[in-house]
Amino acid sequence: QVWQIRLDLHLLNHDGNIIDAASIAGIVALCHFRRPDVSVQGEEVTVYTPEERDPVPLSIHHMPICVSFAFFQQGTYLLVDPSEREECVMDGLLVIAMNKHREICTIQSSGGIMLVKDQVLRCSKITAVKVAEITELIQKALENDQKVRKEGGKFGFAESIPNQKITAFKMESAAVDTNNVEEQAEEIITKAEPPSEVFAKPILHTPGTAQIGEGIENSWGDLEESEREEAAEEEGESEATAFECQKMETEDTSTMRETKKDEPIVLSDSEEEEVVILEPQELPKKTR
Amino acid sequence: GGAYWVDSQQKRYVPVKGDHVIGIVTAKAGDVFKLDVGGSEQASLSYLAFEGATKRNRPNVQVGDLIYGQFLVANKDMEPEMVCIDSSGRSSGMGIIGQDGFLFKVSLGLIRKLLAPKCEIIQELSQLYPFELVLGMNGRIWVKAKTVQQTLIIVNILEACEYMTAEQRKQAFAKLSGN
Numbered sequence: 001q002v003w004q005i006r007l008d009l010h011l012l013n014h015d016g017n018i019i020d021a022a023s024i025a026g027i028v029a030l031c032h033f034r035r036p037d038v039s040v041q042g043e044e045v046t047v048y049t050p051e052e053r054d055p056v057p058l059s060i061h062h063m064p065i066c067v068s069f070a071f072f073q074q075g076t077y078l079l080v081d082p083s084e085r086e087e088c089v090m091d092g093l094l095v096i097a098m099n100k101h102r103e104i105c106t107i108q109s110s111g112g113i114m115l116v117k118d119q120v121l122r123c124s125k126i127t128a129v130k131v132a133e134i135t136e137l138i139q140k141a142l143e144n145d146q147k148v149r150k151e152g153g154k155f156g157f158a159e160s161i162p163n164q165k166i167t168a169f170k171m172e173s174a175a176v177d178t179n180n181v182e183e184q185a186e187e188i189i190t191k192a193e194p195p196s197e198v199f200a201k202p203i204l205h206t207p208g209t210a211q212i213g214e215g216i217e218n219s220w221g222d223l224e225e226s227e228r229e230e231a232a233e234e235e236g237e238s239e240a241t242a243f244e245c246q247k248m249e250t251e252d253t254s255t256m257r258e259t260k261k262d263e264p265i266v267l268s269d270s271e272e273e274e275v276v277i278l279e280p281q282e283l284p285k286k287t288r
Numbered sequence: 289g290g291a292y293w294v295d296s297q298q299k300r301y302v303p304v305k306g307d308h309v310i311g312i313v314t315a316k317a318g319d320v321f322k323l324d325v326g327g328s329e330q331a332s333l334s335y336l337a338f339e340g341a342t343k344r345n346r347p348n349v350q351v352g353d354l355i356y357g358q359f360l361v362a363n364k365d366m367e368p369e370m371v372c373i374d375s376s377g378r379s380s381g382m383g384i385i386g387q388d389g390f391l392f393k394v395s396l397g398l399i400r401k402l403l404a405p406k407c408e409i410i411q412e413l414s415q416l417y418p419f420e421l422v423l424g425m426n427g428r429i430w431v432k433a434k435t436v437q438q439t440l441i442i443v444n445i446l447e448a449c450e451y452m453t454a455e456q457r458k459q460a461f462a463k464l465s466g467n
Contacts, residue, residue: 013299084393 389432
């Protein structure tokens with residue numbers, strides 16, 4: 001007599017890369033599952049109900065997780081975890097399934113692109129990093145669930161969905177008075193004293209990214225960074241650039257709406273994790 | 289009396305007879321085209337189901353083209369069939385969708401909202417730029433404006449309409465038309 005288990009995956013919604021999401025969902029479901037306890041005495045087999053004895057987990061040896069890579073322009077560009085739009089236009093797809101012990105369980109290449117050996121090696125290194133992160137997230141989630149169940153709190157699918165309506169959410173608009181921005185900026189520039197700390201040389205991180213002094217905490221997210229990068233790139237008097245930054249700051253809020261119009265207004269708290277692997281000789285290729 | 293209309297938020301399309309949808313040609317098999325309409329099965333479309341099509345005069349359809357048509361047959365027992373002519377033999381707007389433009393997916397509920405008579409969103413959009421628009425009941429929208437940038441702006445607005453309140457939408461339009 002043996003146990004038989006069946007795993008059904010229902011896809012509710014997706015924005016690309018179903019394989020990765022499904023692999024995570026599948027392995028987590030199996031880890032979370034509990035089967036009835038059994039005791040065997042010679043020929044006699046006793047199956048206990050969940051009321052008699054606590055159900056026991058399956059013996060899962062390892063957690064293989066899939067990571068997908070989309071290739072563009074004959075392998076020139078590589079995207080980790082492609083979105084729906086990116087999948088529609090990609091040349092080929094490479095899927096690597098790995099567990100946290102860095103053992104490759106599956107490699108699948110589709111789309112007919114020719115892959116060079118070190119591309120595949122690079123992908124497997126990225127996979128190792130991602131799988132380690134994801135496995136840790138899974139462990140935390142499983143522990144959390146166990147803890148909540150023990151303490152008698154609420155658990156399950158309904159609790160894991162954030163408490164907001166799906167179809168409509170309100171975003172309070174911040175009214176910004178941009179009437180006198182020019183004059184205000186001029187005033188600030190003429191009134192202010194030169195900064196005590198003069199940064200003669202911006203710190204060059206990588207080509208295209210420079211830093212002048214320590215900035216204030218970023219409160220807008222990605223949008224602001226690109227604005228500040230542009231401001232930082234302007235060479236010139238450090239004083240002037242410092243005030244440029246300030247001016248950019250006040251202008252940013254008015255241009256925020258302009259740039260925002262080009263992007264869909266969505267509440268995204270699940271951005272793909274940025275993973276940049278820099279090899280000493282190679283140029284940093286764009287990976288996501 | 290006694291009939292209820294239950295509206296739901298759904299992205300998965302199930303073919304229904306009479307629905308006008310946008311299909312993507314995946315194969316040409318002799319006299320019949322196979323179309324992906326987003327359902328569990330591909331729909332079939334005969335080459336004669338176009339206005340003015342005869343055995344000699346075939347429509348110029350290639351794999352990857354977009355077709356706007358309606359379902360002649362759609363039930364759970366049979367493969368769905370599409371046509372690009374209505375019952376009187378006229379195309380009435382159906383057929384091959386032109387070159388360029390942009391195809392994207394939204395939820396079925398948003399399509400129904402956009403197709404409602406006197407839809408505000410469409411009226412406000414038409415004040416912005418001139419554009420061509422095809423709405424498929426299978427959740428697919430095709431947009432074409434004069435420039436790529438204008439097209440993408442319209443795409444983004446339509447996608448965002450899923451989640452924006454009327455107030456937010458009016459604000460977004462105000463910012464755009466002020467530009």
